[in-house]
Amino acid sequence: MSHFTTIKVQIKNGEILQQTLQELGYTLEYNKKVRGYAGNKTNAEYVIRQDNGYDLGFRRNGETYELVADFWGAKIDQQAFVNSIMQKYAHKMLMTSVQEQGFNVEEEETLEDGTVRVIVGRWV
Numbered sequence: 001m002s003h004f005t006t007i008k009v010q011i012k013n014g015e016i017l018q019q020t021l022q023e024l025g026y027t028l029e030y031n032k033k034v035r036g037y038a039g040n041k042t043n044a045e046y047v048i049r050q051d052n053g054y055d056l057g058f059r060r061n062g063e064t065y066e067l068v069a070d071f072w073g074a075k076i077d078q079q080a081f082v083n084s085i086m087q088k089y090a091h092k093m094l095m096t097s098v099q100e101q102g103f104n105v106e107e108e109e110t111l112e113d114g115t116v117r118v119i120v121g122r123w124v
Contacts, residue, residue: 003037003070009058009082011065011089016096017058018046020089032057036070044068056081091116 011017021028026048033041034057044057045065054073058065071078098105103120110116 003072004034004040004042004068005071006061007067007078007082008061009065009067009086011058011086012063013093014045014060014065016089016092017065017085020085020092021046021048021058023092024084024088034068037073040070042068050074087114087116091118094118 018028029047029049031043031045032047034044034047034055035041035053037054042057042059044059046058048056050056052073052075054070054075056067056069056074056076058067067078067082069078095105098118098120101122103122105118106121107119108116
């Protein structure tokens with residue numbers, strides 16, 4: 001019986017996802033199997049290996065990615081894990097969009113609650 005759970009995340013850009021995971025300190029393997037309970041495995045494009053044998057993976061499902069893992073065995077706080085990735089991913093997507101549209105970052109600060117405030121501008 002499989003224990004794998006999938007969580008849909010609003011991530012569309014695989015390259016930015018890869019950069020995000022690496023910047024958060026995760027070592028990635030590409031196009032590998034995610035390991036779970038009793039030797040069960042499932043495919044993922046990006047895999048974070050864990051020493052306990054329960055990996056975390058991201059795989060494309062249509063236009064977005066989903067997180068797949070056996071969270072019972074992975075023993076991580078899945079909400080905190082997803083939140084940290086989503087915040088970093090959103091920031092990287094914003095910075096990419098800012099540059100593509102010709103804006104400059106005027107100011108950036110992280111508030112006490114962890115919110116990142118970014119002010120951008122452009123001369124016209």
